[in-house]
Amino acid sequence: MLYDLILKGGTIFTPGGLISKDIAVKNGKIAAIGEFEKHQADACLACDGLTILPGAIDTQVHFREPGLEGKEDLESGSRAAVLGGITAVFEMPNTNPPTDTAEALADKLARAKNRMWCDHAFYIGATAHNFDKLAGLESLPGCAGIKVFMGSSTGNLLVDDDETLLSVLQSGRRRVAIHAEDEARLKERQPHRVTNDPSSHPVWRDDETAMRATKRILSLAQKAGRPIHILHVTTPEEMALIALHKDIASCELTPQHLTLAAETAYPELGSYAQMNPPIRSGKHQAGLWDALQQGIADVIGSDHAPHTIEEKQRPYPQSPSGMPGVQTLLPLMLHHVAEGRLSLARLVDLVSYGPQRLFGLLNKGRIAVGYDADFSIVDMKASWVVEEEWLASKCGWSPFSGKQLKAKPVGTVIRGHRVMWEGQLYGEAIGRPLRFQDSLRNELKK
DSSP states (O other): OOEEEEEESOEEEETTEEEEOEEEEETTEEEEEEOOOGGGEEEEEEOTTOEEEEOEEEEEEOOOTTTOTTTOOHHHHHHHHHHTTEEEEEEOSOSSSOSOSHHHHHHHHHHHTTTOSSEEEEEEEOOTTTGGGHHHHTTSTTEEEEEEESSOOSSSOBOOSHHHHHHHHTSOOSOEEEEOOOHHHHHHTGGGOBTTBGGGHHHHTOHHHHHHHHHHHHHHHHHHTOOEEEOSOOOHHHHHHHHTTTTTEEEEEOHHHHHOOHHHHHHHHGGGGOOSSOOOOHHHHHHHHHHHHTTOOOEEOOOBOOOOHHHHTSOTTSSOOOBOOTTTHHHHHHHHHHTTSSOHHHHHIIIIIHHHHHHTBSSOSSOOTTSBOOEEEEEEEEEEEOOGGGOOSTTOOOTTTTOEEEEEEEEEEETTEEEEETTEEOSOOOOOBOOBGGGHHHHHHO
């Protein structure tokens, strides 16, 4: 046989746009794009009526392992990812213990082997104790880069003073991911939290809390000459400010902030709508959509941050912040495409090309000969409901349960292996560490 796999009959999204061609795969790579017969490969995947996108990459997930496996683990989180059409993830460091050393990174990579369904990389958390080691840590194989928590959230990786933040930014060269909320203002505004009222969450963690941190980190990044990536931006004012600093800053939006609005989310979902930074008003949401359409947003990330039902049912503010999202990222954004809120080309830019471009991923992010054979295969004409039985996260819930959606991921192919098809998993967990341009030298030494 000439090839290992042929994807036949679909419409494929190439760098030149949508075309009706087949894809031939050999040794995990895209070998050719054209017209092929079934007998030219060991296996053939019929994709008639389907659209084949470059593999979607979720650049912000919290899979909770080690230490918090009751909420999620690397196996269950990655299973949820591939069921939602995601082919790769960047996992966050606020575990227990935190991922802030070479040994902790090696432990996560060992845990992921033969257990994670999708390809993966892990962030190293910046602290006041490891900032002088970050340049070496960020270049280790399997490292997605450095993550900074300016405001307190789940875990204990808080770096909130400008002196330490500058030291972090001056150690290394890769793009640093930032949770931008101002810790001093969070402490000042704690009295604004109203017991048993999750709708007071965005009053406590208000617009100024986010904007103050974003201004600070942009100024420090310019001083250090270091690129940063501001996660889960929630205010139009921040997006406008980031737009003035695109030489130094990229940014992320989440499907949650683009889909949920405070006016309905808190009355309907209560503390299940609680996350950091918060779900804000419909006016905020409209501003984020405008910024996305203006091209300011660089990626869409889920900020998948599961907590158990029992934890989320605690009275606010004892209820923890965070919600699952890796399995619903692509379905929600495809729905927005079907509803006309953004183009399919813009979605591919946000979930495939954007991550590759920003973080220097090797062989990912596009359907082109020589790239990894990673595909998110979708039915743009599907109509379906998000049901709890479909959800794979250990937490067992989603803020989008019961939501009617248009368009659906029906297949996930990773390096030429069919991992998911029509809601069913196939084979074994084959996820491998992602490869980055900036860590290639260290990788080749191994």
